[in-house]
Amino acid sequence: MAKLTLMDLRKLRDGKKIAMSKRSAEGKRAEVVIGMGTCGIAAGAKAVFDAFLDEMEKAGITDVTIKQTGCMGLCFSEPTVEVICDDMPHVVYGNVDDKTARRIVRDHLEGKALVNDHIFDKPSTDIIKTAGK
Amino acid sequence: MIQNAVEADATQIELTIRETSEIFEFELKDNGKGMSRETQMKALDPFFSNGHKHAHRRVGLGLPFLFQTAEAAGGRAEIESQEGEGTIIRFQAQAQHMDMPPFGDFPSTAAMMLTLIPNGEMTITKTRNDEGYTVSRSELEETLGDLRTAENLRLIKTYIASQENDLRKAG
Numbered sequence: 001m002a003k004l005t006l007m008d009l010r011k012l013r014d015g016k017k018i019a020m021s022k023r024s025a026e027g028k029r030a031e032v033v034i035g036m037g038t039c040g041i042a043a044g045a046k047a048v049f050d051a052f053l054d055e056m057e058k059a060g061i062t063d064v065t066i067k068q069t070g071c072m073g074l075c076f077s078e079p080t081v082e083v084i085c086d087d088m089p090h091v092v093y094g095n096v097d098d099k100t101a102r103r104i105v106r107d108h109l110e111g112k113a114l115v116n117d118h119i120f121d122k123p124s125t126d127i128i129k130t131a132g133k
Numbered sequence: 134m135i136q137n138a139v140e141a142d143a144t145q146i147e148l149t150i151r152e153t154s155e156i157f158e159f160e161l162k163d164n165g166k167g168m169s170r171e172t173q174m175k176a177l178d179p180f181f182s183n184g185h186k187h188a189h190r191r192v193g194l195g196l197p198f199l200f201q202t203a204e205a206a207g208g209r210a211e212i213e214s215q216e217g218e219g220t221i222i223r224f225q226a227q228a229q230h231m232d233m234p235p236f237g238d239f240p241s242t243a244a245m246m247l248t249l250i251p252n253g254e255m256t257i258t259k260t261r262n263d264e265g266y267t268v269s270r271s272e273l274e275e276t277l278g279d280l281r282t283a284e285n286l287r288l289i290k291t292y293i294a295s296q297e298n299d300l301r302k303a304g
Contacts (some may be wrong), residue, residue: 004201050238
């Protein structure tokens with residue numbers, strides 16, 4: 001792979017944008033928040049981040065935002081992933097690995113069904129106050 | 134560490150990584166609220182956390198882990214900080230030391246680091262021997278738009294992977 005310049009990057013983006021506008025007719029957005037504290041990273045949150053990016057590309061999902069947050073206070077169930085999606089309950093998943101991340105993309109984001117065996121009830125109160133808007 | 138800077142209200146974060154065949158070092162500089170000398174000492178204690186984020190937590194492992202790694206790998210780490218001005222964290226270790234942890238997947242880590250700060254500038258400069266590159270959040274944002282979409286995060290990874298490839302070829 002040759003070294004990319006910002007100009008090349010813009011071209012890549014523009015190319016993808018055309019493909020994207022064809023796909024996302026629904027216009028609904030979802031947000032995936034990955035816990036990237038020391039505990040999250042130690043438990044494999046980086047692999048989870050990569051798995052989300054990879055599986056979304058395979059599924060052709062482009063209208064999802066991926067955010068990172070610090071420790072959610074659930075270190076024992078890291079990596080944790082919060083999914084905020086239109087028409088779906090707001091969910092925090094715990095013990096998410098590569099495989100579970102891919103299931104979240106396929107089942108939750110695409111299929112609108114919760115990945116029941118990884119649901120973690122609620123985040124610590126400080127997160128609810130700030131992230132709950 | 135970058136999360137620490139973000140939580141200290143930093144609007145400018147600069148990460149400089151220098152690698153040679155013998156030495157691996159980095160410097161992380163932010164303009165956040167800084168730490169008093171007393172807090173700096175406490176920050177190195179794994180059983181200290183300022184309690185702002187998690188009221189009942191007594192453990193904070195970020196900096197202690199960093200210092201432990203530096204010392205284990207034949208190097209050192211230091212904090213330089215002034216309240217109200219910001220913090221600089223320096224890390225140096227022997228690249229080939231058997232206790233030096235593997236560097237990991239940099240493009241993906243860099244993409245995460247560059248998009249972590251909600252409002253403000255983050256730059257990463259990486260050099261290997263005499264070659265190097267710099268990438269900043271603002272230039273990426275200007276080129277790509279919203280950096281938090283899965284599509285753009287992938288593009289950032291591709292972009293950084295190409296810079297890394299180039300460095301590897303040169304060095």
